[in-house]
Amino acid sequence: MEGHVQVNETELQTVIDQVKAIKNGPRVLQLYMDICAHCGVCAEQCHVARTMPESRTNPAARSDHIRQLYKRYGSTWGQVLKAIGAARDITEDEVAVWQRDFYECSGCRRCAKFCPFGIDNSILTRKGRAVVHALGKSPFMMSETQRISDETGNDEGQTYAAFVEACRFLCEEVKDDWDIDVEIPIDRKGADILFIPASADLVSFPETHMGVAVFFKALEIHDGTTWTMASTAFDGANFGLFTGDDPHMARKNQAAYDACIDLGVKKLVIGECGHAYRIAKRMGPTASHFGNPFETTNIFLLADEYLQKGVLKFDKRKVDEIITYHDPCNFARSTNVFEEPRRLLSAMTDNFVEMTPNRTENWCCGGGGGLAVMDGAEKVEMIDGTFLDYRMKVGKMKVDQIMATGANYCAAPCANCKRQLMQLMEHYETGVKIGGVFDILGNAIVLEETKVKAGAKVAS
């Protein structure tokens, strides 16, 4: 039996070193090491802990992986703290456990909403994932997506030709479906707006992107606002947020920054992708606090601004769906986008219904934190079953929540949410359609008549 358990001492030392480094790390990590009192409130507020009631899914228990090692190795009194149970020694399968457990948390931040001590477990989840990533042990699709993104500039690995072709094809689709002439400009210098969606919208959720093109058409007709996409940065999605890989996150966002500068745009507008907006607005080089020569905003804020001005007109008769809205965690809790999509949807239909709870207290779809892209076991050692099994299990609450509204269309402006929800609706055979907000907008919008002709002339 000798050599049965392969203990990699160097790996364990890396874990210890990275955990000890928290001592000089950000305030938030230091606090979270010190102040958890194990009250158990988070377990009631977590969709994973509720649907898989095992001790390892308890958010406090998951965060304790880091906390107890920190106290054991980062404190002079490590042995004393161990004696009273506040600390523990590192175990042989530590890395394998982290790899499984930190990818069972979607980082949705709902627990932070209710924690009496103000602990946001998603930050510890990201820290745990960062350690796993540093050891080269991120689940396969996570590291693979990052690799593809570094190679091609987008998570789907689309080439420039494929991107241009996709845009051209979508313009044709808009013409066929809604009888509107649009164009999707690429690398147009001096445009007012650079638009960056999640590139998954171009491949997997094209109707959202079509709706966006129609929306920009309405703006152009109204006040001559011009927009463009960039061939060097047409993907705002960024797995660096999910794997805890800060350099990757900065690198990818840098491409967006460079494109803004090259094209000389006034505004960077992020599409229906919450985590892309969170990074662009707050974390990467395009973040607003750097005093960049362009403004960083998102498509909902922009559309709502024009809606308030009375520019956007909709024909409610074109929308027959009963629509509900799912707040993606990164748009709602993390970037304050609550009312804008609701105002837009309410302007498009009288059949808008809320799910309960909603807004800041909304339940995660179960696919957050990058989980939605993972279907198999993803080379995660200790996982039982696959990520798809897991997601279908923890997403049950979301399904029930949507079904209770009686809606037959759920708008979820996030590529992760969309994929997870589509799979959920299929798995539980609900028949509810999943899509974005702009899918509906493209269908319902009424463009200003006289100027449509002028627009059509330009396009032809």
Add this chain to the structure above:
Amino acid sequence: MQVFELIIGKLLPYATLVILIVGLLYRLNRWQRAAVGNIALYPSAATRWRLFGKVLSEVTLFSSFRQENQALWKRTWPFHVSLFLILLGHTRLITDWPLRVGLGLSEGTVNAISAWGGGICGVVALMTCLLLLARRFGIQRVREISTGEDYGVLILLLFILLTGNAMRFFTHYDIAEIQQYFRTLFSTAPTQVPHDPLVLLHFLMVQLLLIYFPFGKFLHVPGVFYSKTLLAKDY
């Protein structure tokens, strides 16, 4: 007995005071100096005053989980409030309450407030402490994350409350003597340590708590001001 009195009453208090103050300052200094990132959790507080109000309501009313977990709130809020009032009441041992003179209260009134207020708070704190302990044992999701520290801290508090309540309700103690002791403790001419073993036991356990304060979960008391601010702030 003499030795115990010397250790608990004359020597340990110096160590306790130093460890508590140095330990807390060390920790606060670390938090204060550490880098702050933008981790706003929306809806956030847009202005300085709103932030102040939000953090205040969090730390005084425990508002974030009040609606969601009323069972816990009904235990933990009275628990913390009564502990805070008990702490406030104990300041009477070291100062003659400038407030008392300011408000024009007689010594008798203060004694009455102490007897009633202290008595009620003592009972409430003891009951809620027991309920919190029962909760730790009784609820699976709480039990599975409970460590020796979590139980130990509650049991220590339980004994402090038991001895404190025993003094108030079952034995006669001389408040003047204890006041005299505390007011001269750190002076050049300290008076005698009270002989009452119950007082000594109570005092010993409180000192153990204070020594442990800067090292374990009690850090949630100063820490919650920082963490709530980090989440509620609009950067």
